[in-house]
Amino acid sequence: MVLLFIVATLLPPPRDTQEITWLNDLYHSPLFYVLSALFSLNLIICSLNRLPAAIRQFNAPCFPPPPGIFENPETTHFILKEKGMTAGEAIIEKYASVQFSSLKKTKWEKGFLFCRERGKFSLFGVYIVHLSVLIIFAGALIGSVFGLEGSMNLREGETSSLIRLDKGRGVHQLPFSVRCDNFLVEFYDTGAPKTYRSDLSFFKNGALMQTAALLVNHPFTFEGVRFYQSSYGAADETKAVIAYTGAGKESGEITVNIGDTFALPARKAKATVLRVEENIMQLGPAVKLDIEAGKKNIQFWVFQNIEEINHANPGLFAEVPLFNPGLFSPLVFSLKRLESHYFTGLRVVRDPGVPFVLSGGILILAGLIIIFFTAHERIWLRLEKQPEGIKISVAGRASRNQAVMQRRLERLCQNLSKGLAT
Amino acid sequence: MTHTLILSYVTFIYFISFVFYLFKMILQKDIWGRLASFAAWLGFLAHTLAFILRWKASHDMGLGHAPLTNLYESLIFFAWSIAFLYLAVEWRIKNKSLGVFVVPVAFLLMAYASIAPGMNTRIEPLIPALQSNWLTTHVLTCFMGYAAFTVAFGCALLYLWKDKTQSKTAPAKSAFSQKLPALTMLDALIYQSAALGFVFLAIGIITGSVWAHYAWGSYWSWDPKETWSLITWLVYAILLHARYVRGWRGKRLAVLAIIGFACVLFTYLGVNFLPSLHSYI
Ligand code: HEM
Numbered sequence: 111m112v113l114l115f116i117v118a119t120l121l122p123p124p125r126d127t128q129e130i131t132w133l134n135d136l137y138h139s140p141l142f143y144v145l146s147a148l149f150s151l152n153l154i155i156c157s158l159n160r161l162p163a164a165i166r167q168f169n170a171p172c173f174p175p176p177p178g179i180f181e182n183p184e185t186t187h188f189i190l191k192e193k194g195m196t197a198g199e200a201i202i203e204k205y206a207s208v209q210f211s212s213l214k215k216t217k218w219e220k221g222f223l224f225c226r227e228r229g230k231f232s233l234f235g236v237y238i239v240h241l242s243v244l245i246i247f248a249g250a251l252i253g254s255v256f257g258l259e260g261s262m263n264l265r266e267g268e269t270s271s272l273i274r275l276d277k278g279r280g281v282h283q284l285p286f287s288v289r290c291d292n293f294l295v296e297f298y299d300t301g302a303p304k305t306y307r308s309d310l311s312f313f314k315n316g317a318l319m320q321t322a323a324l325l326v327n328h329p330f331t332f333e334g335v336r337f338y339q340s341s342y343g344a345a346d347e348t349k350a351v352i353a354y355t356g357a358g359k360e361s362g363e364i365t366v367n368i369g370d371t372f373a374l375p376a377r378k379a380k381a382t383v384l385r386v387e388e389n390i391m392q393l394g395p396a397v398k399l400d401i402e403a404g405k406k407n408i409q410f411w412v413f414q415n416i417e418e419i420n421h422a423n424p425g426l427f428a429e430v431p432l433f434n435p436g437l438f439s440p441l442v443f444s445l446k447r448l449e450s451h452y453f454t455g456l457r458v459v460r461d462p463g464v465p466f467v468l469s470g471g472i473l474i475l476a477g478l479i480i481i482f483f484t485a486h487e488r489i490w491l492r493l494e495k496q497p498e499g500i501k502i503s504v505a506g507r508a509s510r511n512q513a514v515m516q517r518r519l520e521r522l523c524q525n526l527s528k529g530l531a532t
Numbered sequence: 533m534t535h536t537l538i539l540s541y542v543t544f545i546y547f548i549s550f551v552f553y554l555f556k557m558i559l560q561k562d563i564w565g566r567l568a569s570f571a572a573w574l575g576f577l578a579h580t581l582a583f584i585l586r587w588k589a590s591h592d593m594g595l596g597h598a599p600l601t602n603l604y605e606s607l608i609f610f611a612w613s614i615a616f617l618y619l620a621v622e623w624r625i626k627n628k629s630l631g632v633f634v635v636p637v638a639f640l641l642m643a644y645a646s647i648a649p650g651m652n653t654r655i656e657p658l659i660p661a662l663q664s665n666w667l668t669t670h671v672l673t674c675f676m677g678y679a680a681f682t683v684a685f686g687c688a689l690l691y692l693w694k695d696k697t698q699s700k701t702a703p704a705k706s707a708f709s710q711k712l713p714a715l716t717m718l719d720a721l722i723y724q725s726a727a728l729g730f731v732f733l734a735i736g737i738i739t740g741s742v743w744a745h746y747a748w749g750s751y752w753s754w755d756p757k758e759t760w761s762l763i764t765w766l767v768y769a770i771l772l773h774a775r776y777v778r779g780w781r782g783k784r785l786a787v788l789a790i791i792g793f794a795c796v797l798f799t800y801l802g803v804n805f806l807p808s809l810h811s812y813i
Contacts, residue, residue, distance in 0.1 A: 250752070259750070298657045305660055326660035327746050338749040339660075457749040467751060471738040478731045 143251075150247050157240045164233045167486075172225035173216045175490040179505045193530055195221065198493050198500040201529040205522065221494035232484040232509060238477030242470040249466025258282060258460040261340065264290035265453045269313070273458045284458075286314045286333060291321070293452045295342060306342055308454040324456070334460055341455030350386045350397045351446040352412065363446055366397075376441055379403035388448060393419055395448045401438045410437040414445040485510040489519065502526060535589060536653060538582040539608060543646060545575035546615070546639035553631035565628040572622075572635060576615040583612060590655045597658055600671040604653050607645035609671070610800070611638040613679030621683055621725070625717065633686035666743035674736030674761070678796050680729030681768070684722050685793035688786035691718040695783060719782050722789050723775055730768045737761055760799040767792045 193201075202224055203213060214225045260273035260282060271287035292309040308324045312332045322330040322337075329338045347367055354361050356376060364372060371382045385398040395414040400407055412435045413419055419433070420426055427434040436442035486509040494501050504523055508515035552568030555561075586599040599605045618634045645653075694715060740758070741751040752758060771788040774780040780788075 302657060302659055304657065327664045329746060329749065336749065338747075340749065459749045461750075464745070464751065467741075471741065474734060475731075475738065478734055482727050482731060 146247060146251075150244055153240050153244060157237055161237065164237070168230055168233050172214050172227060172488070172490075173223055175223065175225070175492075175505070176507070179490065179507070180492055180503045182505065193500055195493070195495055195500055197530070198502060201526060202491055202493060202502065205525045205529050218492070218494075221492070221500075224491040224493070225488060227486075227488045229484045229486045229509075232480055232486045235477050235480030235484070238480060239474055242473035242477060244470075245473065246467050246470035249463035249468075249470060251463070252466060253461040253463025256462050258335070258458070260458050262288070262456050262458055263343075263453045264288065264308075264456065266290055266293050266451050268453075284335065286312055286319070288312055288332075288337070288456075290454050293342060293454045295452065306339060306454075308339055308456070310337065324454075334462075336459045336461075338457040338459070339454065340457040342452050343455065344450060344452060348386050348388065349449040349451075350383065350395075351449060352397060352443060353446055354441045354443045356441040365449070374401070374438075374441060376438075377403040379438070384409065386448065388450075395445060397445055399443065403438070408438050410434055412443045412445045414447065416444070485514075487515060487518075489515075489522070535582040535585040538578050538585070539642065540646060542575050542579045542582060543639065543642040545571055545578065546611075546635055546642060549575060549631070550635045550639055553628065553635055556628060557632050568631055568635075569619075569622065569628060572615065572619060572631065576612075576619055579608075579612050579615060583608070586655065593655060597663075598668045598672075599655070600668055601658060601662055602652055602656070604645050606671060606675065607641050610675050610678060611641040611645075613675045614638040614641070614682050617676075617679045617683050617725075618686075621721065625721070630683075630686050630690055633689045634683060637682050637686070661747045664743055664747060666739050666746065670736055670739040670743055673732050673739060677729045677732030677736055678800065680725045680732060681764075681789075681793055681796050684725035684729060684789045687718050687721045687725065688789035688793075691715060691722065691782065691786045694718070715782065719785060722785055723772075726768050726771050726789060726792065730765065730772060733761065733765050733768070737765060757799065760795065764792065764795040764799050767795050 199222060203215075212226065214227075216223050216225075258273075258275070260275040262270060262273045264270060267290065269287050269289040271284045273282050273284060275282055289311045290308050291311055293307070294309075295306040296304045298304050306326060309321065310324055310330070311321045312319045320332060322332075324330050324337055324339045326339045329336045331337070349365050349367055351363050351365050353363050354374070361375075366372065366383045368383055368386050371380055373380055380402050382400045382402070383397055384400050387396050387398075390396045390411075393413055393415065396411050398409065398411050400409045410432050413433070416435060427436075431437055435444060487506065488508075489504065489506040492503040492505075494503075504519055504526075506515045506519050549568050549571035552564050552571055556564035556568055583599060586605075590597055590599060600609055614634060615638050618631065618638070622628060622630065698715075737758075740761075744753065745751040767788070771785065771792060774788060775785055
C-alpha cells in the first residue's frame with residue numbers, strides 16, 4: 111500500500127510541470143491545481159503513514175540494546191585482564207562521554223551497560239522537508255487566490271490610485287494614492303541603463319503619509335502593497351529651454367516644444383521651433399529655429415555646447431551659417447538645456463503568500479541540513495566481569511553513514527585501551 | 533587582460549590533464565595518474581587566480597561585481613566548481629580513475645566558453661536588475677550544485693563501465709577494473725554527490741526566488757529556466773527517494789544520475805534557446 115503510493119507519487123511531479131512548460135498559462139489552470147492537490151495529499155498520507163514508526167524510533171529506550179548487536183562482526187570487542195570493575199566504569203565514564211554528552215548507565219546481569227545517543231532529531235528531518243513543501247504549496251495557493259498583481263504608469267507629477275491588473279483582468283482601485291514626484295535615469299557610457307529611480311509620495315484621504323525612493327531591486331511596501339521599479343519611458347516630447355540676448359540684454363528663459371511659436375522684440379519677428387534633438391551630429395543637444403521677419407524666413411541651429419564647438423572649429427560660422435545662433439541679428443540665441451519628462455513603470459503586487467513561501471524555503475533548508483548532515487547515532491558499551499578481569503564490548507548504530515560511525519567506534523576503543531593501560 | 537590569457541592556458545592544461553588520465557586508464561602506470569592530478573591541480577590554481585584577477589579587473593574598472601554575470605563568466609565558474617569538487621573527491625577517495633569522466637567536462641566547458649561564436653567575454657557594467665547580492669549567491673550555489681551533479685554523473689559512468697567490464701571478464705581480473713574504486717564506493721559517491729548537489733540547488737533556487745522577489749516582484753514566474761531547474765531538482769529528489777525508500781542501488785541509481793545530469797545541461801544551456809528572463813546567463 112505504502113509502496114503503491116510511493117510509486118504513484120514519484121512519477122507525477124516532473125511530468126506535470128514539464129508538460130505545462132509548453133502551454134504557458136496552464137500554471138493557473140484547474141488541471142494544475144488538481145495535480146498539486148493530489149501531490150500534496152499523497153505527501154501527507156505517505157508522511158503520516160511513516161510518522162508513527164519514526165516516533166517509535168525517537169522514543170525507543172536505550173536499554174536493552176538491540177538483540178545480537180554485540181555478536182555482530184561490526185562490533186569491536188576488547189578484553190583487559192588485570193583491572194577491576196570500578197576501574198572499568200571510571201574509564202568508560204571518562205572517555206565515552208567526551209564526544210557525546212549524556213551517558214546513560216544501567217545494571218545488567220553480568221555487569222553494566224552504557225548508552226550514548228545523539229542526533230535523535232535527525233529522524234524528523236524528512237518530515238520537516240515534506241512539511242515545508244506543503245507550506246510552500248499553501249503559500250503559493252494563498253498568493254494566487256488572495257494576491258494582486260498589476261502595474262501602473264505614472265508621469266512625473268501625476269497622482270493615481272488605479273492599477274492595471276495583469277492578463278487583462280481589468281483595473282483595481284487602491285485604498286490610497288501614489289504620486290511620482292521625480293524620476294531619474296542614469297546611463298553607463300555604453301548606453302546601458304545604470305540606475306533608475308522614482309521618488310514616490312503616498313497619500314491617504316488627501317493627506318501625505320509617506321515618501322519613498324524606489325529603485326530596481328529595492329521595492330517599497332505601503333500598507334501591504336509592494337511597489338517595484340520595473341520600467342520607464344518618455345512621457346511626452348522633450349522640451350527645450352532657450353534664451354536670447356539683444357543689445358546686451360538677456361531675455362528670460364523660454365520653455366518651448368516642437369512647433370511652438372513666440373514673438374521676438376526685434377523687427378516684429380516670430381520664432382518657430384522646428385526641431386528639438388538630444389544629440390545631433392554628435393555635437394550634443396540642439397534646436398532648430400525658423401525666424402520669420404517680414405517676408406523673409408531664416409533658419410538655423412542653436413547648439414547647447416556652442417562654445418566648445420566653435421572653439422574646436424574656428425571659422426565655423428563663416429563656413430556654415432546654419433550653425434550660427436546669431437544669424438538673426440541683432441539677437442543671439444542660446445540653448446540652456448533640454449528637459450525630458452518621463453513616466454515611471456511600477457509593478458504593484460500584494461502577495462499574502464510570501465511569508466509562507468519564505469518560511470517554507472527556510473524550513474526546507476533546515477530540514478535538508480538535518481537530513482544530510484546529521485544522523486541519529488547510538489553507541490552501547492557493555493562492561494562485564496570475566497575470570498581474567500573485565501571485558502568491554504562496544505557497538506554502534508547510525509541512521510546514516512555507518513562508515514563514519516565505525517571510525518568513531520575505533521577511535522573510542524583506542525581511547526579506552528589507552529586509558530586502561532595507564 | 534591577463535585573466536583571459538590565463539584562462540586559455542587553463543583550458544589547455546585541463547585537456548592535458550584529461551589526456552594523462554586517459555593514459556593512466558589505458559597504460560595502468562601510476563606515473564600518468566600523478567601527472568594527471570598534478571596538471572589538474574595546476575589548472576585549478578591558475579583558474580582560481582584568473583577568477584580573482586577578473587574580479588579585481590572589474591573593481592579597477594569601477595564596477596566591482598563578482599564575475600558571475602553572463603554566459604561566459606558562468607561557464608568559467610561552472611568549470612571551476614567542477615575542478616574544485618573533483619579534486620576534493622579525488623583527495624578523499626585516493627583514487628584517480630574518476631578523472632577520465634569528470635575533467636573533460638571541465639575542459640569542454642572552458643573550450644566552449646572560449647570558442648563559441650558570439651560569446652561576450654568583456655567585463656560589462658550591470659543593468660540595474662542584476663545589481664544584487666542575492667544574485668551572486670544564487671549563481672554561486674547553483675553552480676556548486678551543478679558541479680556536484682557532474683561528479684555524480686562521472687561516478688555513474690564509471691559505475692556502469694566497471695559493472696560491464698566486471699561481468700564480461702568475470703573471474704579473470706581485468707587489470708583496470710581492479711584499480712577502480714569498489715562498486716559500493718562508487719554507489720555511495722553517486723548518492724553523496726547527488727545529495728550535496730540537491731542541497732546546493734535547493735539553496736540556489738531559494739536565493740534565486742528571493743532575488744526575483746526583489747527584482748521582478750514575483751518569487752516565481754514559471755519562466756523556462758526556473759521550471760527546468762525545478763524539474764532537475766525533482767529528478768534528484770526522485771533519485772534520493774529511490775535509494776532511500778525503494779532501496780535502489782548501483783545500476784538504476786547510476787542511470788538516474790545520468791538522466792539528472794542531462795536535465796542539468798538542458799537547464800543550463802538548452803533553455804537559452806527558449807525566451808526567458810534569464811537570457812543574460
Ligand atoms: C508525494 C511525494 C513524496 C512522497 C510520497 C515522499 C515520501 C518519502 C518517504 C516515505 C521518505 C522516507 C522517510 C523515512 O523513511 O523516514 C522520504 C524521504 C525524503 N524525502 Fe520525500 N516524499 C515525497 C516528496 C518529496 C519532495 C517533493 C521532496 C523535496 C524536494 C522530498 C524530499 C525528501 C528527502 C530529502 C528525503 C530523505 C531522503 C534521504 O534520506 O536520502 N520528498 N520521502
